[in-house]
Amino acid sequence: MHGNSVPDSYVYVTEEGVTRHYADGSVDALAWEDVVEVRVVGDPDVIYILLDREGQGCVVPQAATDTAFLTRLRYLPEFDFDRLGEAVDAARGDYVVVWRSPEPPSPLPDFEYD
Helix, strand or coil, rough: CCCCCCCEEEEECCCEEEEEEEECEEEEEEHHCCCCCCEECCCCCCCCECCCCCCCCEEEHHCCCCCCHHHHHHHCCCCCCCHHHHHHCCCCCCCEEEEEECCCCCCCCCCCCC
């Protein structure tokens, strides 16, 4: 009997963010508003890495992407699809940063000391 194989992970892309569910039950999730960097890595498969200010992120295999993911990248401020295409073509073993938030990091809050 042949059954459908269970994928090792799957990715949901919404207007709010990206979520990757792994076969072991773990989950990576990142809200679009928290994304400050997009990287591309290839060796041999291409993956996208979305990071927040603390370095936490969501790893998205190219095989799990669809037009919703690529369309949503377009809404990141000053995102350059030409740079993304070049990075995907050139990514071989090391990562390439294809986008960084043009917004400066938010300042630390003022603390009052006694």
